[in-house]
Amino acid sequence: MRVNVSSHDLKVSDHAHHFHPFTDHGALGVDERRVISRADGVWLWDTDGNRIMDGMAGLWCVNVGHGRNEIVEAVRAQMSELAYYNTFFKTSHPPVIELSEKIAEIAPDHMNMVVYGSSGSDANDTVFRMVRTYWDVMGKPEKKVIISRKNAYHGSTVAGASLGGMGGMHGQGGLPVPGIHHIDQPYWFGEGMKTGMSEEEFGIWAARELDRAIEEMGEDKIAAFIAEPIQGAGGVIVPPASYWPEVKKILEARDILFVSDEVICGFGRTGEWFGADYYGTKPDFMPIAKGLTSGYLPLGGVIISDRVKEVFHRSEAGEFYHGYTYSGHPAACAAALANLEIMKRENLVGRVKNDIGPFMQKLWAELGEHDLVGEARMVGLVGALELVPQKSDLSRRFDNVGRVGTIARDHSFKNGLVMRAVRDSLIISPPLVMSEEEASEMAATAKKTLDDTWKTLKADGLV
Numbered sequence: 001m002r003v004n005v006s007s008h009d010l011k012v013s014d015h016a017h018h019f020h021p022f023t024d025h026g027a028l029g030v031d032e033r034r035v036i037s038r039a040d041g042v043w044l045w046d047t048d049g050n051r052i053m054d055g056m057a058g059l060w061c062v063n064v065g066h067g068r069n070e071i072v073e074a075v076r077a078q079m080s081e082l083a084y085y086n087t088f089f090k091t092s093h094p095p096v097i098e099l100s101e102k103i104a105e106i107a108p109d110h111m112n113m114v115v116y117g118s119s120g121s122d123a124n125d126t127v128f129r130m131v132r133t134y135w136d137v138m139g140k141p142e143k144k145v146i147i148s149r150k151n152a153y154h155g156s157t158v159a160g161a162s163l164g165g166m167g168g169m170h171g172q173g174g175l176p177v178p179g180i181h182h183i184d185q186p187y188w189f190g191e192g193m194k195t196g197m198s199e200e201e202f203g204i205w206a207a208r209e210l211d212r213a214i215e216e217m218g219e220d221k222i223a224a225f226i227a228e229p230i231q232g233a234g235g236v237i238v239p240p241a242s243y244w245p246e247v248k249k250i251l252e253a254r255d256i257l258f259v260s261d262e263v264i265c266g267f268g269r270t271g272e273w274f275g276a277d278y279y280g281t282k283p284d285f286m287p288i289a290k291g292l293t294s295g296y297l298p299l300g301g302v303i304i305s306d307r308v309k310e311v312f313h314r315s316e317a318g319e320f321y322h323g324y325t326y327s328g329h330p331a332a333c334a335a336a337l338a339n340l341e342i343m344k345r346e347n348l349v350g351r352v353k354n355d356i357g358p359f360m361q362k363l364w365a366e367l368g369e370h371d372l373v374g375e376a377r378m379v380g381l382v383g384a385l386e387l388v389p390q391k392s393d394l395s396r397r398f399d400n401v402g403r404v405g406t407i408a409r410d411h412s413f414k415n416g417l418v419m420r421a422v423r424d425s426l427i428i429s430p431p432l433v434m435s436e437e438e439a440s441e442m443a444a445t446a447k448k449t450l451d452d453t454w455k456t457l458k459a460d461g462l463v
Contacts, residue, residue, distance in 0.1 A: 007035060007046075007047035007048050008030075008031075010035045010047055011030050011031065011033045011035060012030055014033055014035065015028075015029075015030045015033070021156075022156075034046050034048075034413075035047040035048075039054065039066035039067060040065075040066050040067040041065045041066060041067060041431070041433065041438075042054050042065060042066075042430060042431050042433070042434050042438050043066070044066070044418070050416065051416060052413075052416050052417070052418060053416060053417045053418065053430075053438070053441065053442055053445065054066070054418050054430065054431065055412075055417050055418045055419045055420075055428040055429070055430050055442060056418050056419070056420055056427075056428065056429050056430070057295075057429050057430055057431045057432075058295045059290070059295070060232060060263075060264045060269075060290050060291075060382075060429045061289075061290035061291055061293075061294060061295035062294050062295045062431050063267055063268055063269070063290075063291040063294045063339075063343070063348065063431060063432045063433075064294045064339055064342045064343060064346075064348065064431065064432065064433060065294075065431040065432075065433040065434075066431070068294070068296075068338075068339075068342060070338050070341070070342060071293075071294070071296045071335050071338040071339055071342070072296075073338075074334045074335060074337065074338035075296070075297065075331050075334050075335050075338075077334070078095060078330055078331050078333075078334035079331050082095075082330050083330070083331060084329060084330060084331070085330065086325065086327070087116070087323075087327050087328040088323060088327075092328075093328075093330050094330075095328075095330045095331075095333035095334050095337065096116065096328035096330065096333045098333075098337060099114075099328075099333040099336050099337050099340075100113070100114045102337065102340055103288075103303060106273045106340075107273070107274070107286070107303050108274070108276060108277065108282070108283070110282065110305050110306050110307075111283070111286065111303045111304065111305050111306070112306060112309070113303070113304050113306075113309045114288075114301045114302070114303050114304070115130070115301055115302045115304060115327075116299070116300070116301040116324075116327040116328040116329075117300045117301055117302075117324050117326075117327055118298045118299060118300055118324060118326050118327075118329075118332075119155070119289050119298060119300045120154075120155055120160075120261075120263030120287055120288075120289035120290060120300050121154075121155025121156050121157045121160040121300075122155070122157060122160075122300060122324060123155075123263065123287035123288065123289055123300040123301055123302050124154045124155045124157070124159060124160040124163055124226075124261065124287050125155070125157050125158075125159040125160060126287075126301075126302050126322060127163075127224075127226070127259055127285050127287055127302055128146070128159040128163065129159075129322050130285065130302070130304070130308070130312075130320075130322075131146060131223050131224045131257055131259070131285070132144055132223060133312075133317075133320060134223075134257065134308060134311055134312070135223055137311050137312070137314060137316060137317045138311060140220070142220060142221060143220065143221060143222060143223045144179045144221065144223055145179050145180070145181055145217060145221050145222050145223060146163065146179065146180050146181070146222075146223055146224045146225075146226060146259075147180075147181050147182075147183060147210060147213055147214075147222060147224070147225045147226070148163050148164065148165055148180060148181070148182050148183075148225075148226050148227070149165050149182060149183055149184070149185045149186075149227055149231070150165040150182045150183070150184055150185050151165050151166060151185045151187065151231060151234040151235070151237070152164050152165040152166075152182075152185065152226075152227065152228060152231055152234060152261075153166060153228070153231070153232060153233035153234055154226065154228075154261055154287075155263075156169065158173070158175065158177060159177065161173075161175050161176070162175050162176030162177045162180050163176075163180060163226055165182045165185070166233075166234075181213055181217065183209040183210060183212075183213050184206055184209045185206065185231065185234070185237060186202070186203055186206035186207070186237065186239035186240060186243045187231075187234075187235075187237045188202055188203070188239075188240050189374065189375045189377075189386050189394075190235075190237075190386075190423075192205075192206070192240070193394060193395065194395055199240045199241075199242075200240060200241070200242045201242075202240060203239060203240025203241065203242035203243035203246065204242045204243070204246050206239070206240075206243055207242070207243050207244075207246035207247045207250065208246065208250070210225060210247060210250055210251075211250045214250075214254060214256070219254055219255065219256065222254075222256050223256070223257060224256060224257035224258065224259055224284070224285075225247075225251065225256060225257075225258055225259065226259035226261060227247075227259070227260065227261065228260075228261045228263075228264065228265065228275070229244075229260060229261075229262070229265045229270070229274075229275025229276065229278060229279050229281070230264070230265055230270070230275060230379060230382060232263075232264035232265070232382070232429070233264075233422070234422065235384055235422035235423060235425050235427060236377065236382055236383060236384035236422075236425075236427045236429075238377050238379055238384075244279040244280070244281055245280075247281070248280065248281050248282070257284040257285065257308075258281065258282070258283050258284050258285075259283060259284065259285040259286075259287070260274070260275060260276045260281055260283035260285070260286050261286075261287050262274050262275055262276065262286045262287060262288050262303075263287055263288060263289045263290055263300070264290060264382070264429070265278070265382075266286070266288050266290070266291055266292070267288075267290070267291030267292060267343065268291065268343060268348050268349040268352055268380075268432050269291065269352070269380050269381060269382055269429065269432075270352070270379050270380035270382070271349065271350075271352040271353030271354075271357050271379075271380040271381075272349065272353065272380075273349055274286060278379070278380075283305065284304070284305045284307065284308050285302055285303070285304055285305070285308065286302065286303040287300070287301075287302050288300060288301055288302070288303060289301070291339075292336050292339070293332060293335040293336045293339050294339045296335045296339065297329075297331060297332040297335040297336075298326075298332060299329065299332035299333065299335065299336055343432075346433070348432045348433065351432065352380045352381050352432050353380070356381065356432070356434055356435075356436065356439060357380050357381055359436050359439055360378065360381060360383075360430075360434070360439045360442075360443070361378045361383075363439060363440065363442075363443035364376050364378045364383050364385075364443065365378075366443070367385060367443065367446055367447060367450065368385070370447070370450045370451075370454075371391055371454060372387050372388070372391075372450050372453060372454050372457075372463075373385050373386065373387065373388070373391070373450065374386040374387070374388035374391065374394045375394075381428075381429065381430055381432060381434070382427075382428070382429045383427065383428050383429075384422075384425050384426065384427045384428075385425060385426045385427075385446070385450075386424070386425045387404055387405060387408060387424045387425060387426070387453070388424075389457075389462070389463050390463075397424065398424050398462065401423050401424060402421070402423055402424065403424075404424045404453070404457065404462065405421035405422065405423055405424040405425060405426065406421055407453055407456055407457070408421060408426055408449060408450070408453040409421035409426065411449045411452040411453050411456070412426065412445070412446070412449040414452075415445050415448050415449050415452070416445060417442060417445040417446065417449065419446065419449070426446070426449070428442070428446075430442065
């Protein structure tokens with residue numbers, strides 16, 4: 001690392017040479033960039049000397065917090081012994097074997113095998129190919145269609161972005177690829193409220209969109225249904241309580257595979273190990289990443305059910321022509337093992353369920369009383385604030401969707417708190433190790449952000 005380089009010079013170099021993900025590069029000026037130089041716990045520091053609370057746990061992933069030397073030392077020790085070897089050609093190594101055992105211990109009882117990659121995006125590419133290959137081996141090659149949901153996010157690779165339901169992503173690169181069908185999402189505040197249905201009725205209606213799609217296309221053509229337990233990047237869309245029981249009932253009556261995308265919800269975020277545990281569903285595939293290593297090293301994968309494993313273990317299945325150079329990377333597996341050990345030792349899943357989760361949920365609900373907030377929702381430690389122009393009429397929305405959310409996000413950054421804007425909402429997903437004092441500070445900063453945003457909107461005549 002270079003030393004004695006000014007913050008401005010770093011930003012200039014970044015502007016010249018670094019192509020950022022999900023960025024309008026024509027609109028990103030040099031001085032608008034933040035260069036994060038170190039982190040500890042729930043806190044970040046940038047090269048301008050600002051101390052910032054990490055309300056998004058990096059990118060939904062730093063569950064055990066920043067600066068955990070146990071993970072650093074585990075990686076160092078592993079790299080001193082075996083920095084890298086592949087898992088192709090009938091080969092394995094101790095870290096990937098041990099990690100697979102540990103994941104099987106915490107996964108639902110019917111899921112005992114892991115296919116590895118490096119990210120949630122490539123995990124969903126793996127799902128895409130495994131689902132279709134499963135039905136080929138089963139002698140039903142016509143079962144190819146995968147049903148997903150509008151506004152879902154399943155990654156940014158070709159298959160992942162196609163499985164996702166985001167129009168902006170589909171507008172680039174000729175996506176989605178054929179064989180993917182998107183149904184309506186269970187978004188009560190954004191879409192259900194205006195239908196005249198109750199929240200419970202809307203949840204059942206949204207679930208039955210799956211059944212209607214199956215009837216329309218034919219069960220003999222449908223390979224799988226993929227869904228996030230809670231839609232994360234879509235805006236922390238928490239489905240009505242009636243939604244998942246109805247989906248479960250539909251899937252139990254059909255010969256269709258279920259993919260629960262656990263890239264965000266997995267590893268304690270909801271107060272259970274997995275979102276499937278929280279909602280009581282029974283997946284055939286669970287894509288995982290993010291909280292698996294708390295972001296300390298890139299590692300992803302797919303946990304597969306015993307029935308899927310058994311089909312791929314049949315002699316007629318033959319070789320599955322899929323895998324990555326870094327599938328089961330030993331140093332990344334060492335990071336994951338140390339991360340899971342911390343989570344178990346500190347009972348972080350139970351803490352989210354019974355302690356810091358309920359504490360933060362109460363503070364978050366109080367923010368729902370603000371004049372700018374139409375709904376405050378949170379499950380475990382993942383939440384959203386829906387911003388509205390008129391609290392007395394929740395059917396109204398701001399013009400130019402996204403402008404107010406961006407204003408609020410920018411105020412939040414200035415106030416020293418990373419929150420993410422999705423449309424006109426603010427979302428958080430903080431580290432699971434956050435203390436009550438830090439949670440209170442986060443809520444107070446969020447309240448100041450709402451106040452500052454309200455003043456800006458009043459001054460600009462937007463409310």
